Amino acid sequence: MKQLTWLGVAGLLGAASIHDALTPVAPNFTPGAEYADGTRRFQGIPGLERARNGRLWAVWYAGGPGEPTEGPGNYVVVVTSRDDGKTWSGPQLVIDPPGDVRAYDPALWHDPDGRLWLFWAQSSHKWDGRSGVWAMRTNNSNDARPEWSAPRRLSDGIMMNKPTALKNGDWLLPVSVWAEKPGAGTRPEHRHDLGPLVGANAFVSRDKGETVRPWGQTRAKDSTFDEHSIVERKDGSLWMLLRTRSGIAESVSTDGGKSWTPAEKSAIPHVNARFFIRRLRSGSLLLVRHNPPDGKTRSHLAAFVSDDEGRSWSGGMMLDERVGVSYPDGVEDEKGVIRVIYDFERTKSRQILMAAFREEDVRRGSPGKKTRLRVVVNQAR
Numbered sequence: 001m002k003q004l005t006w007l008g009v010a011g012l013l014g015a016a017s018i019h020d021a022l023t024p025v026a027p028n029f030t031p032g033a034e035y036a037d038g039t040r041r042f043q044g045i046p047g048l049e050r051a052r053n054g055r056l057w058a059v060w061y062a063g064g065p066g067e068p069t070e071g072p073g074n075y076v077v078v079v080t081s082r083d084d085g086k087t088w089s090g091p092q093l094v095i096d097p098p099g100d101v102r103a104y105d106p107a108l109w110h111d112p113d114g115r116l117w118l119f120w121a122q123s124s125h126k127w128d129g130r131s132g133v134w135a136m137r138t139n140n141s142n143d144a145r146p147e148w149s150a151p152r153r154l155s156d157g158i159m160m161n162k163p164t165a166l167k168n169g170d171w172l173l174p175v176s177v178w179a180e181k182p183g184a185g186t187r188p189e190h191r192h193d194l195g196p197l198v199g200a201n202a203f204v205s206r207d208k209g210e211t212v213r214p215w216g217q218t219r220a221k222d223s224t225f226d227e228h229s230i231v232e233r234k235d236g237s238l239w240m241l242l243r244t245r246s247g248i249a250e251s252v253s254t255d256g257g258k259s260w261t262p263a264e265k266s267a268i269p270h271v272n273a274r275f276f277i278r279r280l281r282s283g284s285l286l287l288v289r290h291n292p293p294d295g296k297t298r299s300h301l302a303a304f305v306s307d308d309e310g311r312s313w314s315g316g317m318m319l320d321e322r323v324g325v326s327y328p329d330g331v332e333d334e335k336g337v338i339r340v341i342y343d344f345e346r347t348k349s350r351q352i353l354m355a356a357f358r359e360e361d362v363r364r365g366s367p368g369k370k371t372r373l374r375v376v377v378n379q380a381r
Contacts, residue, residue: 075102170205176201200251287310319355326342
C-alpha cells in the first residue's frame with residue numbers, strides 16, 4: 001500500500017471533484033478551527049486501540065454546525081493520548097468527504113503484525129444501500145504523527161467492529177449491509193440494492209488485508225444494523241453475535257465462516273444497541289453490554305466475563321449507569337488492563353468517555369483501587 005507522510009498528502013487526489021462515495025477522500029492531517037470541539041453538534045460511535053508503547057488512539061464520527069445528527073455532514077475524527085488518557089490531543093486526522101457523502105461508523109484495530117488500521121464507512125446521503133468499507137494503516141502507531149497508507153476501499157458495506165484474526169491466519173471482517181432502503185432524499189443515482197449481500201457478512205482476507213472478499217453470511221429476522229462481532233471459540237467453531245431490535249442474536253459456523261446457522265435470539269439480555277465482545281489474554285471472554293432494569297433503555301453499561309465460551313456470564317461491574325451511554329469498544333493491554341470507550345448523550349453532553357479496569361474487577365462486580373471510570377476523552381462544547 002502506498003505510504004503517506006503525516007503532512008505529505010498534497011496532490012494525492014489532485015483537483016478531481018468527488019462525485020460519489022466510491023471516490024477516495026484526502027485525509028486531513030492538519031485539521032483547522034472548523035473541526036474544533038466547539039463546532040461539533042453531534043458526536044459518538046467511538047473506537048479505541050493501544051500501541052505497544054502505551055499510546056492510545058481513539059476515533060469517532062461527528063457532525064458540524066450544519067449536521068446535528070447522522071447525515072451527509074458527518075466526518076471521522078482521530079485523536080491520541082501519550083499519558084494513558086489523562087490528556088488527549090485535538091483532532092490529529094479527519095476524514096471529511098465533500099458534498100452529500102458522509103464518513104461514519106469508524107473502527108481501530110491492531111492486526112497480528114502490530115499495524116494499526118483505521119476503518120470507516122463512506123456513503124452518499126445517510127444510507128445509499130451500498131456504502132463501503134474504507135481503510136488506512138500505519139506501521140508505527142507508537143508515534144504521535146505516524147505515516148499512513150493511502151485510503152483504500154476494501155468492500156461494499158459497513159464495518160464498525162474489529163476484525164477477528166483466526167488461528168489459521170484468515171482475517172474475518174464483520175461487514176454489514178443494512179436491510180433498510182435508502183431514504184427518500186437520496187438522489188436516484190445513489191440508490192443501490194445489493195440483494196444477496198444484505199445481512200451480517202463475514203468477509204475474508206487471506207493476505208493480511210491486501211484483498212477482501214465475501215465469505216459467509218447470516219441474517220436475523222428483526223435485524224437493524226447488525227453491528228456484529230465474531231469470536232473464535234476454543235473448539236475451532238466461530239460464534240457471531242449481532243444486534244437486533246429485540247436484543248442480541250447469535251449464529252455459529254463450523255467451517256471457518258463460510259456457512260452460518262440462521263441467526264436466532266440469544267439468551268444474553270440486551271437492548272437495541274451496539275455491544276462489545278472480545279477474548280481476553282486469560283482465555284475468558286469479555287462482554288460489555290447494557291443491563292438496564294427495564295430491559296429497554298440505553299443505560300447501565302456493564303462488563304461481564306465468561307469462562308465457558310459464552311454459555312454463561314458472571315461479574316457485572318457497572319461502568320456507567322446513566323441514560324444515554326452507548327456503543328462500547330475496547331482493548332486489553334499486555335498487563336491485563338482493559339480500556340473501554342463509549343459515548344454519552346451524542347447531541348447534548350456530546351462526550352466520548354473511557355473506563356479502565358481489570359478482569360478481576362469484573363469478576364468481583366465492583367471497581368478496584370486502580371479502576372478509572374468516566375475518563376473524558378473528548379467533549380464537544
